[in-house]
Amino acid sequence: xxxxxxxxxxxxxxxxxxxxxxxxxxxxxxxxxxxxxxxxxxxxxxxxxxxxxxxxxxxxxxxxxxxxxxxxxxxxxxxxxxxxxxxxxxxxxxxxxxxxxxxxxxxxxxxxxx
Amino acid sequence: xxxxxxxxxxxxxxxxxxxxxxxxxxxxxxxxxxxxxxxxxxxxxxxxxxxxxxxxxxxxxxxxxxxxxxxxxxxxxxxxxxxxxxxxxxxxxxxxxxxxxxxxxxxxxxxxxxx
Numbered sequence: 001x002x003x004x005x006x007x008x009x010x011x012x013x014x015x016x017x018x019x020x021x022x023x024x025x026x027x028x029x030x031x032x033x034x035x036x037x038x039x040x041x042x043x044x045x046x047x048x049x050x051x052x053x054x055x056x057x058x059x060x061x062x063x064x065x066x067x068x069x070x071x072x073x074x075x076x077x078x079x080x081x082x083x084x085x086x087x088x089x090x091x092x093x094x095x096x097x098x099x100x101x102x103x104x105x106x107x108x109x110x111x112x113x114x
Numbered sequence: 115x116x117x118x119x120x121x122x123x124x125x126x127x128x129x130x131x132x133x134x135x136x137x138x139x140x141x142x143x144x145x146x147x148x149x150x151x152x153x154x155x156x157x158x159x160x161x162x163x164x165x166x167x168x169x170x171x172x173x174x175x176x177x178x179x180x181x182x183x184x185x186x187x188x189x190x191x192x193x194x195x196x197x198x199x200x201x202x203x204x205x206x207x208x209x210x211x212x213x214x215x216x217x218x219x220x221x222x223x224x225x226x227x228x229x
Contacts, residue, residue: 092158102163
């Protein structure tokens, strides 16, 4: 199916474990983004990528690692999960085609760190 | 630096009455502005966007927003609320200064619709 998908949709893990959240888009969008959503904070940008092998930090990057070896995938890794990383994570993508910067969001991953 | 302030964390209206969700922004550049909606346990859906064309922007589901540069506002309105409009709404500004159009989100306004 065309679009942007995230997996898993729900994840429970323990403090100190490594967790990888997957994001896949079928539009060949050049830009991809990871956000976390917490009560009272709206969505905050963790990392973004302008193209394969090009990534940059957002507002709240500490404790996260990203990679982008292929245009369509943008995994987010928590190298050693902490309780403060319990959140809902959204992946998004856009093209900037024609100057538009509309982002399209995935369905989200709800992560709980015990 | 760009920022967005949603003036109400929660708005409650009766079905059939008008909706007003307020948003002020701060931007040093010519901004792109968006409203996204998030229904419970769902992802974000674009309602409408302003990108320096017409100042009155019409979106989906009967929503519209007016860009007022003098007031740095981008309020979202709908003439008549429907029960299905109950959701969280985010006002968003795009960081046009950098590549990639990074989005800066407001903290959200929860809209409740009473029968």
